[in-house]
Amino acid sequence: MISINAASLNKKENYKLLSGSVIPRPIAFVTSMDSEGTLNAAPFSFFNVVSAEPPMIAFSVGRVDGKMAKHTSRNILKNKEFVVHIVDETILHEMNQTAAPYEDGISEVDKVNLTSIDSEKVTVPSLKEPKIRMECRLSQSIPLGKDGVYSNDLLIGEVLCYHFDEAVYEDGKIIAEALNPVARLAGPNYANLGNYQTIARPTDTK
Numbered sequence: 001m002i003s004i005n006a007a008s009l010n011k012k013e014n015y016k017l018l019s020g021s022v023i024p025r026p027i028a029f030v031t032s033m034d035s036e037g038t039l040n041a042a043p044f045s046f047f048n049v050v051s052a053e054p055p056m057i058a059f060s061v062g063r064v065d066g067k068m069a070k071h072t073s074r075n076i077l078k079n080k081e082f083v084v085h086i087v088d089e090t091i092l093h094e095m096n097q098t099a100a101p102y103e104d105g106i107s108e109v110d111k112v113n114l115t116s117i118d119s120e121k122v123t124v125p126s127l128k129e130p131k132i133r134m135e136c137r138l139s140q141s142i143p144l145g146k147d148g149v150y151s152n153d154l155l156i157g158e159v160l161c162y163h164f165d166e167a168v169y170e171d172g173k174i175i176a177e178a179l180n181p182v183a184r185l186a187g188p189n190y191a192n193l194g195n196y197q198t199i200a201r202p203t204d205t206k
Contacts, residue, residue: 011151016186019045024183024191028059029085029095031109031116032075033124039116040071041098041108041127043087045184046152055159056139057084060152066145071104073141073153080138081122082157085130087182092190094129121160131165131179 006014019025028047032040046060061073068074076082087095091114098108109116115128121135136157143150168179176193183191 019184020186023185025185027087027095027182027184028057029087029091029098029127029130030059030072031083031085031124031127032072032081033079034071034075034104035078036105038105039107039109039125040075041095041112041114042070042072043095043099044072047084050156056156057134057136057159058154058156059084060144060154062152063150066150068153073155076138076155077141077153079123081124082136082138082155083119083122083124083126084134084136084157085127086132086179088131088180089182089192091127091129092182119161126163131168132174133163134159135161135163 004017009017025045026047028044030042030044034040044059044061048058050056050058061068061070063069063073068077072082094112094114097112100108100111102108102111109127116125117128119126119135122137124135126133126135136159138155139158140154140156142154142156144152144154164174168175176196180193183193185191
């Protein structure tokens with residue numbers, strides 16, 4: 001085994017090892033809205049489910065030189081609402097383009113020709129194209145860092161409303177094959193669902 005002291009590495013080096021080791025990662029394609037009404041969209045792969053009661057999801061947004069430079073974190077901290085969409089192959093390239101450094105006042109949604117639609121429980125619009133979306137209210141924002149220097153913000157949202165394409169939902173369950181989500185690997189690499197196996201949860205402790 002190769003052992004590396006994490007404290008001896010810089011941010012970029014740690015990022016490479018983490019993002020290359022914790023794979024595949026689901027992608028949160030998040031819409032948020034600024035005070036001027038500009039609808040922003042951006043992908044985040046430091047993302048997962050954190051609670052079922054209440055239903056909560058969380059994702060981490062990086063800072064730049066300790067400051068909230070991302071539209072997403074600033075918008076959510078201001079109006080406390082956002083929508084998370086699950087990425088599949090049909091919107092992969094559009095999602096990737098929204099990661100470009102667009103200036104304030106420019107909507108990534110318009111730039112990549114995605115379709116915005118009204119949400120039901122939040123004021124932030126959703127995207128029509130993804131097969132799954134979740135309208136969320138901000139529950140907690142936790143700055144992440146060390147010695148008073150923060151490099152990320154963990155945003156935890158309570159899911160207020162789910163929306164599922166009919167093809168991916170049946171009897172209260174999600175049909176993974178029909179969703180065919182795209183996952184993030186390291187660098188510019190992505191993966192599909194691929195093969196999977198079913199293993200029953202153990203009940204015998206012997």
